Amino acid sequence: MRCRICTADLPAGAMFCGECGSSTSATPESRRLVDPRPGDTTILHRSPSGVVSVSLPSTAPDPVAVAPPARPGTTFTLRFSTGEVRTVFGTGLVGRNPLPQPGEAFDHLVQIADRTLSVSKTHLEFGQHDGDLWVADRFSGNGTILRRGPDGAVRCEPGRRYLVPRGGLVQLAEQSFEVS
Structure with missing residues (x-):
């Protein structure tokens, strides 16, 4: 299994990446900040x-x-x-x-x-x-x-x-x- 954010190798069943700290369910799109301006x-x-x-x-x-x-x-x-x-x-x-x-x-x-x-x-x-x-x-x-x-x-x-x-x-x- 690989982290979708930093591509680090992850152990089976990991919930978070040990390299970047991202959730294993995170994607680059989900990490994009929403523009709060109208x-x-x-x-x-x-x-x-x-x-x-x-x-x-x-x-x-x-x-x-x-x-x-x-x-x-x-x-x-x-x-x-x-x-x-x-x-x-x-x-x-x-x-x-x-x-x-x-x-x-x-x-x-x-x-x-x-x-x-x-x-x-x-x-x-x-x-x-x-x-x-x-x-x-x-x-x-x-x-x-x-x-x-x-x-x-x-x-x-x-x-x-x-x-x-x-x-x-x-x-x-x-x-x-x-x-x-």
Whole structure:
């Protein structure tokens, strides 16, 4: 008998592999982690240019999950508490070291210098809908809070999109950015 994960030789009747610790009934497919994010925050319309921090190879988007393209010329300025300013359009990720999941592509990867490590590596996702900016917390460790002026603060539920008006403030743990 052989382990289906690491192919080590196993004694007859073994319940676990002595090499990798896997159950003898485990398969490579059963060991694959399930993506906990809702389907509405994965693949969106892509633009061929505009990467802020890191250049990524473009991948063909899933035609079922493609959102309508953003209005041409709609840009937003993100003014970070760190002093950085980024002009963005389309879609993107924000975090200490934002990386898309396999099969995802974004127009921007915006890195935040956060020595306290309060901001997650990939903290939130942003995009556009009918010319408005939205943000979605990507299951970050310290959460995201949206402040829309006199309407008060809203704690963002991970995976759900929230519209951010111009002048709104998005708090990422100990860091923040204002949208204009």
